[in-house]
Amino acid sequence: MTTNILDMETLALDEEERALVIIDQTKLPNRAEYLHLKTQGEIWMAIRELQVRGAPAIGDAAAIGIYLAALEIDTDDYAEFAHRFHTAADYLNSSRPTAVNLSWALNRMETVVKNAEGKSIPEIRALLRDEALRIKQEDIDICKKIGEHALTLVKPGMGLLTHCNAGQLATAKYGTATAVMYLGHQKGYNFKIYTDETRPLLQGARLTAYELSAAGMDVTLICDNMASTVMKNGWIDAVFVGCDRVAANGDVANKIGTSGVAILAKHYGIPFYVCAPTSTIDMNTPTGADIHIEQRPTAEVTDIWYKERMTADGVKVYNPAFDVTDHELITAIVTEEGVLTDFAHGLTHKQ
Numbered sequence: 001m002t003t004n005i006l007d008m009e010t011l012a013l014d015e016e017e018r019a020l021v022i023i024d025q026t027k028l029p030n031r032a033e034y035l036h037l038k039t040q041g042e043i044w045m046a047i048r049e050l051q052v053r054g055a056p057a058i059g060d061a062a063a064i065g066i067y068l069a070a071l072e073i074d075t076d077d078y079a080e081f082a083h084r085f086h087t088a089a090d091y092l093n094s095s096r097p098t099a100v101n102l103s104w105a106l107n108r109m110e111t112v113v114k115n116a117e118g119k120s121i122p123e124i125r126a127l128l129r130d131e132a133l134r135i136k137q138e139d140i141d142i143c144k145k146i147g148e149h150a151l152t153l154v155k156p157g158m159g160l161l162t163h164c165n166a167g168q169l170a171t172a173k174y175g176t177a178t179a180v181m182y183l184g185h186q187k188g189y190n191f192k193i194y195t196d197e198t199r200p201l202l203q204g205a206r207l208t209a210y211e212l213s214a215a216g217m218d219v220t221l222i223c224d225n226m227a228s229t230v231m232k233n234g235w236i237d238a239v240f241v242g243c244d245r246v247a248a249n250g251d252v253a254n255k256i257g258t259s260g261v262a263i264l265a266k267h268y269g270i271p272f273y274v275c276a277p278t279s280t281i282d283m284n285t286p287t288g289a290d291i292h293i294e295q296r297p298t299a300e301v302t303d304i305w306y307k308e309r310m311t312a313d314g315v316k317v318y319n320p321a322f323d324v325t326d327h328e329l330i331t332a333i334v335t336e337e338g339v340l341t342d343f344a345h346g347l348t349h350k351q
């Protein structure tokens with residue numbers, strides 16, 4: 001790993017050290033520091049504390065993390081190995097509730113173990129390693145495809161708005177919502193990109209503005225409450241966001257504030273695109289109302305960016321990390337399979 005954000009890997013497996021290596025996203029943009037996570041407790045905490053974050057990156061990290069757990073299960077007995085592996089997967093799965101990519105990746109790893117009965121434990125570990133690295137490589141390939149499909153929706157010189165960070169830092173490469181920006185930039189499209197700062201954790205300010213400007217794009221940071229103004233000014237031709245879970249009816253959970261941006265886009269007649277791998281589609285969740293929305297600590301709103309607490313003692317705080325955008329507000333969902341526009345009667349995707 002190097003210290004240039006664009007050459008850096010969001011996360012990697014260090015085989016020799018038996019570690020999950022991540023760039024600590026809580027330190028960006030001021031410091032590019034790597035963490036070498038070896039224990040399940042460290043990996044759980046890194047996901048929980050958003051040191052590694054963004055739905056696909058959480059899935060990639062969990063896959064590598066659970067492979068590392070498999071290396072520590074010291075038994076030759078398949079049944080005991082499978083039981084302890086399942087317990088470890090359950091533990092990692094409890095780190096964050098909303099992004100379905102976490103359980104999706106862990107399920108893929110568990111399927112490897114289930115299908116490997118009769119093989120030796122070293123053989124199973126090798127299969128798990130291959131699957132974890134495959135999940136990460138697929139993430140890169142899928143994001144690129146999402147970008148290629150999304151490019152059919154834009155023209156050079158357009159103004160694009162994004163919310164939160166669905167960028168390279170939220171995936172293994174390219175990002176989901178930002179893939180169109182990276183691929184367009186390579187073609188000289190000269191987009192004018194606006195990124196919401198994304199209160200309370202500032203993923204837009206700290207991460208999206210950082211990675212897109214490092215890539216040489218024209219990016220302007222705005223406060224969340226300025227989205228209406230830039231739309232009214234006529235500066236936004238399309239909105240691209242990522243997402244954490246797509247329900248079967250096409251409702252989408254993404255970073256808190258996304259639904260407000262979608263409502264504004266509808267008001268101003270601006271297309272609102274959600275970009276996600278098909279692994280983010282959860283056909284077991286019927287509607288957005290069934291999605292578990294993570295509640296985060298109140299200090300994220302009242303304290304973390306300030307020298308002193310920024311509200312009176314005793315004031316109540318509500319801090320949901322995500323909201324649900326109703327499918328009626330979404331122009332299209334862009335996956336690696338193409339541009340989905342016809343989901344008024346629900347999705348038909350099979351996972």
Ligand SMILES: CSC[C@@H](O)[C@@H](O)C(=O)COP(=O)(O)O
Nearest residue numbers: 053054055166170176242243255
């Ligand atoms: C390609 S990442 C898509 C989403 O995971 C992203 O938009 C988002 O909401 C991230 O939330 P975070 O709480 O930072 O993990």
